[in-house]
Every structure is written in C-alpha cells, then in structure tokens.
Amino acid sequence: MTTTATPVPATPSNRRARSGSPVQQDRSPRPWATRRRRPLDWSLAGRIAVLILAAALTLGPVLWTLSTSLRPPADSLKLPPAFLPLNPDFSSYAQVFKQVDMALLVLNSALVTGLIALGQMFSAALAGYAFAFLKFKGKGALFSLVLATMMVPVQVTIVPVFMLIRGMGLSDTLLALILPAIPTAFGTFLMRQYFLGLPAELAEAAAIDGASPFRIFRSVYAPLAMPGLAIVGILAFNFHWNEFFRPLILTISEQNFTLPLGLVSLQGNMGTGSISVVLAGVVLSMIPALIVFLVGQRTLRDGLTAGAGK
Amino acid sequence: MAWLFLAPTIVGMGVFTLVPIVASVLLAFFRWDILSAPQFAGLDNFAEMATDPTVRVAFGNTLAFVVVAVVLQLGVALGLAVLIQDRLPNWLRVFFRSAFFFPLILSAASVSIFMKYLFNEQFGVVNWLLGTVGIPAVPWLTTPFGSACVVALVYVWQNFGFSFLLFLGALSAIPQETYEAASLDGATGWRKHRYVTLPLISPTTLVASVMAIINALQVFDQPYVLTRGGPGDSTRTAVMVIFETAFQQLQFGKASAIGVVLMLVIMAVTALQFRLSKRFVFYQ
Numbered sequence: 001m002t003t004t005a006t007p008v009p010a011t012p013s014n015r016r017a018r019s020g021s022p023v024q025q026d027r028s029p030r031p032w033a034t035r036r037r038r039p040l041d042w043s044l045a046g047r048i049a050v051l052i053l054a055a056a057l058t059l060g061p062v063l064w065t066l067s068t069s070l071r072p073p074a075d076s077l078k079l080p081p082a083f084l085p086l087n088p089d090f091s092s093y094a095q096v097f098k099q100v101d102m103a104l105l106v107l108n109s110a111l112v113t114g115l116i117a118l119g120q121m122f123s124a125a126l127a128g129y130a131f132a133f134l135k136f137k138g139k140g141a142l143f144s145l146v147l148a149t150m151m152v153p154v155q156v157t158i159v160p161v162f163m164l165i166r167g168m169g170l171s172d173t174l175l176a177l178i179l180p181a182i183p184t185a186f187g188t189f190l191m192r193q194y195f196l197g198l199p200a201e202l203a204e205a206a207a208i209d210g211a212s213p214f215r216i217f218r219s220v221y222a223p224l225a226m227p228g229l230a231i232v233g234i235l236a237f238n239f240h241w242n243e244f245f246r247p248l249i250l251t252i253s254e255q256n257f258t259l260p261l262g263l264v265s266l267q268g269n270m271g272t273g274s275i276s277v278v279l280a281g282v283v284l285s286m287i288p289a290l291i292v293f294l295v296g297q298r299t300l301r302d303g304l305t306a307g308a309g310k
Numbered sequence: 311m312a313w314l315f316l317a318p319t320i321v322g323m324g325v326f327t328l329v330p331i332v333a334s335v336l337l338a339f340f341r342w343d344i345l346s347a348p349q350f351a352g353l354d355n356f357a358e359m360a361t362d363p364t365v366r367v368a369f370g371n372t373l374a375f376v377v378v379a380v381v382l383q384l385g386v387a388l389g390l391a392v393l394i395q396d397r398l399p400n401w402l403r404v405f406f407r408s409a410f411f412f413p414l415i416l417s418a419a420s421v422s423i424f425m426k427y428l429f430n431e432q433f434g435v436v437n438w439l440l441g442t443v444g445i446p447a448v449p450w451l452t453t454p455f456g457s458a459c460v461v462a463l464v465y466v467w468q469n470f471g472f473s474f475l476l477f478l479g480a481l482s483a484i485p486q487e488t489y490e491a492a493s494l495d496g497a498t499g500w501r502k503h504r505y506v507t508l509p510l511i512s513p514t515t516l517v518a519s520v521m522a523i524i525n526a527l528q529v530f531d532q533p534y535v536l537t538r539g540g541p542g543d544s545t546r547t548a549v550m551v552i553f554e555t556a557f558q559q560l561q562f563g564k565a566s567a568i569g570v571v572l573m574l575v576i577m578a579v580t581a582l583q584f585r586l587s588k589r590f591v592f593y594q
Binding site: 041044047048050051054055057058059061062064065077079080081119122123124126127129130134135136139142146149151152153154155156157158159160161162163164179180182183184185188213214217238241242243244245248249259260261263264267275278279282285286289290292293297300301304305 | 311
C-alpha cells in the first residue's frame, strides 16, 4: 500500500490468488489457510464470538427494519421486537405507494443517479486518458489542481452553486442535481491510474497505423478501461443514490424529490402509531443499493479504498 | 487536442467548483440576503460568527463529535480487522467482511430513520435489550447527552466499515515472516501487535485517521434526520449551521464565512497529515 502509482484495483490484490491460477496459489501469503485445524482453540473461539457479536450489531438493525416492515402495522411497536420475518404482511408496502409517490421518487433518483454516473464515466475517462497519455502544457499543475478540488467540502461551495443554479434558471429541477455532480476529481484520478496501468505501446502501434487520438481512445483504450469505468460508475451510483445534503437544498417541490428526501418526508406524515410504513419505504429505497452491493461488491470495495494508499 | 479530452471535466470543475470557491471566499466579506444587493461588510461576518453562541456551540459539538467518532471508528475497525486476519475459515472471513462493509452502501438518511426508532425511549429495541439485562430505560433522544451519543453511535455504525477495509488491506500486506521472526524473539500476543503490527500499518493508520477526521468534520445527515440539532443545540453541527444560516436565515455572507472557516480547518488537517507522515510514519 505504500508504493505509489499502482493500477487501480490494487487494494487487496493478494485475495485474487484464491480463484486464480495454481501458480499464484503457491505464493499465497496465508500459509495458515491450508494448515490442519487444531482440536479446540479457545482463543480462536473467543475471537469468532467477538466477530459474531459485531456482525449481529451491524446486521441486526437492518434485519429488524426488514422484519418490522413485514409485521402487521398494529404490531410494529410491539416488544419483544421481530428479527425474523415470520408470516410476512405486505400491507405496509402497499401503503407506502399510497402515502408518497414512490414511483416518482424512484424515477427521480434513478434518473439523477444514472445520468450522474454516466456523465462521470464519460468525462473521467476522457480526462483520465489525457492525463495519462497525452502531452500538453501545464499538465502537472492542472492535475494537481484537479486533485486539490477533492479536498473542498460540498458545503463550502453550496451557497455559490445554489446562486449559479438560480442564475442558470435551473432552480428546483433535476438538472440542478445532475450537472454540478458530473465533473469528478476522484473519478479522473482513478481513470488516470487505470490508464497508466495499460501498455502505452498500443497507442504507438495505432498511431503508426494512422489513427487519430480520439480513434485510439475510442477503439483501443476505452474498451480496455471498462473495469475502471465500472468502478467510477458504481461509486457514483452508491454515493448519489444516498445523497441527502444537496437534494435538500437544490430541490424545493416534492415532484423533484429524490428517495432520501421522500423518506424523510414520509416519516413526517406518520402519526398513526405504526412505523411499518416508514420502514417499508426505507427497505424499498435500499433495494437498488443492495443489488449493486451484491453484484459489484468487490468493485465498490476496491473503488472506495483506491487512492487511500497514495 | 488534449484540451478536447479535458474540456468536460475542466469546464465543469471551473464552473461548479473553482468559481464557487472563489465566490464563497469573496461572499464571506459581504452581507447578502439575495433579495437586496450585497453590501461589503469587511470582517463583520467573521466577528459575528465568533461571538454567535449557536455557531460556537456547533463548532464545539463538531470537534467533540470528531474526536469521539474518529477514535471509536478507528478502534473498532482496527480491532475487527486484526481479529478477522488470522486462522479464520475463508467463508467466515468473507461473511464478516461483507457484514462490516454493508452499512456503507445505505443512505445516512434511511439509516438515521430506522435508528431513530431503535433508540426510542419506550418502544425502542435498544432500551428493550438493555432492559433484558436489568438496565433501566435510557432517554436517548430526549436529553442532550443521550442525543449526542446516538448521533456518534449511528455515525460510527455506518462508517467503521470504511476504515476496516483500509486496515484489512494494510494487514494483509504484512509479510508473515515478520511475525515468525518476532515469535522467535519471544514476542507473543499483545506485544506482537504493539511492536510489529502497529508500526507496519502506521501509514494506513494515518491515511485512515485523516480521511475519518475530514469526513466527520462534515457530518450533517445523521444529526439532521435524528434530532434536527436538538434538544437545544446539543447536536447542532458546523454544517448544519451553514445550512440554517444560509437557507433559513438568508444570511448568505455569514454562511460563507462559516464555510470558509470549515474549509480552512480541513486544509489544516490535510497539511498536518503531510507533516506527520514525514516524521512519525514508518515506511518499509
């Protein structure tokens, strides 16, 4: 982790050996993994007990949320709490769609998140490619400037961004959420690292064949960079699907709300002595994130920790 | 030619990041409520925020939160990363790793919503659990100290997985021979970790702590959804004050001044990281 300029998905690289070739298995950094298990190891048992407790504390609240959303609404506050969804009751889910325009919230969130992800993948790929392979004046300084913007918290720029959006006539539109989120310093950094990990000879060969820089990018490097682009896309999805602060400020009318805002307002609608409807909304909002987690777990993990070792 | 590749990113950043930073710094020296023209105010905004009790309490809360949340987050993350490292069946390791990583994919808003019910004084599962071991109900969200605890706990619950992943990467990079050599020298258990693990992962510890500090300084979603800053001002954070000053009180100049101070704090933390990494961090 201390060495610099490794290609992007480098983080727990040795874990890759598991499913890899037998040659790599010999170099496994965990010789203990193949050792015979000992009869009874109290320290290991204690360790696993602590880990199980930690996992229960981590997953317990989520399990309770899912389970309670499936209880009959009248039982939602009953103690002892439900942890296993026996006899699921889906009436709260139907209720969610009556109380808020769930379809609209999902559509808004999907539109905003999807367009931001696509925009980030497109712009970061282009800029990352330029920083990795093209020569131009002031490259080093410009790259440092791009990296420096990573340090600026969104709250510092939110007032001027709000003004700017107003000035552009985009107040209270979904575009107000999308446009400012597309230029991405982290994505640019990630893609630059990824391109640097690809051989430069391909460009030379293609240039000799008379291909233009755009053509080389589009036909040679962009297809090779798909795994890197997936990281940028999944990270963008995860972050913006869950985003709360900017939508809270930049959208005003409920027809432009995204899911997290809609959920908080759903919570405001409740005074019925039942929480299962609110929790059903929470569960519904988690489903896309959960799918991304299941499909792209490693990609997301590598993306989150990429750049931490720089 | 290269500029065509860079245009989308550079133009976008110029318009939506660089210009706003400059504007924010300039705006900090003006009084402005959007409705009338901005008036030059010199250092008034900064003086006002220094004497505003709400701002001071919010910064105090934020700093206390950063200390508690970061220590807790790193401690839990490192402890669990060490526990998961050694001699565990592979499927268990994968399960625990996914479990600890899981909260990171959820939105802070939805996490805060269900946590609010879990910490409810009468119906909450937390008090029910405490009750089963004989601890009387704790007024979590109705007292200043209880609310501050809940905000920190919920934040750490959601974010420790990130530090955990960083530590896991660092630990798996330590060559096993180092531990074997240490055992030959008679180091066992705790001493092994103290004299081998900790020095070898110090670069990651530094990165993890700086990232945790920078993120914690910007906490907003959890206290906003859980407590709206209350009771009183007990969970009001720096970012919440920026939000309220700008968009509820329409004091955009003052809000910018608070934002600029927050940015300076974050820059100072980052600068300190570079300093410290030269002095204290042990590179292999």
